[in-house]
Amino acid sequence: MRKTMIAVATLLASVSAAAAGAETTAQMIQPLLPEITAWRRDLHQHPELSNREFRTSKIVAAELKKLGLDVRTGIAHTGVVGILKGGKPGPKLAIRADMDALPVTEEVDLPFASKVKGEYLGKQVGVMHACGHDAHTAMTLGIAEAMSKIRKDLPGEVMFIFQPAEEGAPAGEEGGAPLMVKDGVFRNFTPDAVFGMHVVSALPVGTAAVRAGGMMASSDTFRITVHGRQSHGATPWKGIDPIVTAAEIVTSAQTIVSRQLDINKDPAVVTFGIFNGGQRFNIVPDKVELQGTIRAFDPQMRKQALASLKNMAEHVAAANGATVDTEIPMPGSNPVNTNAPALTARVRASLEKALGKDHVSEAQRWTASEDFPWLALSVPAPSVYFFVGATKAGEDPATAPTNHSPRFFLDEGALPVGAEAMLQASLDYLGYVAP
Ligand SMILES: [Zn+2]
Ligand SMILES: [Zn+2]
Known part of the structure; x- marks a missing residue:
């Protein structure tokens, strides 16, 4: 019918x-x-x-x-x-x-x-x-x-x-x-x-x-976990501060696009959207989690930005006596x-x-x-x-x-x-x- x-x-x-x-x-x-x-x-x-x-x-x-x-x-x-x-x-x-x-x-x-x-x-x-x-x-x-x-x-x-x-x-x-x-x-x-x-x-x-x-x-999501050592906020020298370290990583990462990529070729973006750490005003926490996204149009610039972010995170952490776990990129990237x-x-x-x-x-x-x-x-x-x-x-x-x-x-x-x-x-x- x-x-x-x-x-x-x-x-x-x-x-x-x-x-x-x-x-x-x-x-x-x-x-x-x-x-x-x-x-x-x-x-x-x-x-x-x-x-x-x-x-x-x-x-x-x-x-x-x-x-x-x-x-x-x-x-x-x-x-x-x-x-x-x-x-x-x-x-x-x-x-x-x-x-x-x-x-x-x-x-x-x-x-x-x-x-x-x-x-x-x-x-x-x-x-x-x-x-x-x-x-x-x-x-x-x-x-x-x-x-x-x-x-x-x-x-x-x-x-x-x-x-x-x-x-x-x-x-x-x-x-x-x-x-x-x-x-x-x-x-x-x-x-x-x-x-x-x-x-x-x-x-x-x-x-x-x-x-x-x-x-x-293209989009690549990333996660950087900064591991420090917990201490009382009044005696930070007894620990390793992951908040200061993470803040330095975020600041340093601003130079990836502005100082390292050839922007004559194509635009690119590095953005942090998550900065999580700490429970109380006078305790230095153990760790901080950062998440963000990298956008690019040129495959070489994309690769360079991803590698550079990992390099910066590791070296800024090392300079502060901290360590990082990185997932750069996380699953779910788009071309x-x-x-x-x-x-x-x-x-x-x-x-x-x-x-x-x-x-x-x-x-x-x-x-x-x-x-x-x-x-x-x-x-x-x-x-x-x-x-x-x-x-x-x-x-x-x-x-x-x-x-x-x-x-x-x-x-x-x-x-x-x-x-x-x-x-x-x-x-x-x-x-x-x-x-
Ligand atoms: Zn949408
Ligand atoms: Zn849509």
């Missing part, structure tokens, strides 16, 4: 497409917009933390099955993929959307604002789609639906990847793109290219941006998100076709990171990733609340923009010609 309905629907869709002639991607997405918006609002109201995207993945799998795609679930815990086989021979394309939300308490006044609570690092926290992955999931479902309507005339095959845990798996768990690779996401489907996109507050709604080469930085130059030129032309030349710009490098590159690197295949503006008209994108802020606000005008841009890039890549 369902099969008959799908067949009838497909027939009707292809008849209407033929009647309309060469439909633009805008015309293909427009009728789906109420549905895409409804998905986005539903997901926004029911956000789920990394590796806990149970409800989201159920919805995604059900929608993809409705479209007649070949669906696999349970990849990397809650990951879902759907394969759409076109009616004509052609290349294989993978399109990736991420599904997870963040431990952030929503402060945006929306009728569908999240009131969800979850557990993060042992604490009860608010949960919010503060990075816009709700939009990515909804837009990508819409793209799957638009493509399923033209599957008869579609060259090649498309794998729609709905990925969990882009923001990082909970402590002690694996997750995200690397686990999808490990779980064999591409075991029976070798893509010729991988596409991804991200909504960003840094661009106004209605626009997209892309660049060839390094687009987002540079690199756009393949030739393919990027093609995608940029597609974005301009869909959105208009004035609405597509050269993206600035961004020192944020992504686990997206693991997918293409595992093949290896070229990949392209682009940004979609999310900040409402009249607001300055430079000062709008950024992704991850409790006040991150996605203008829903970004939904058709991202969906049309990705659809256009995909159809052009596959070599689709409207009948």
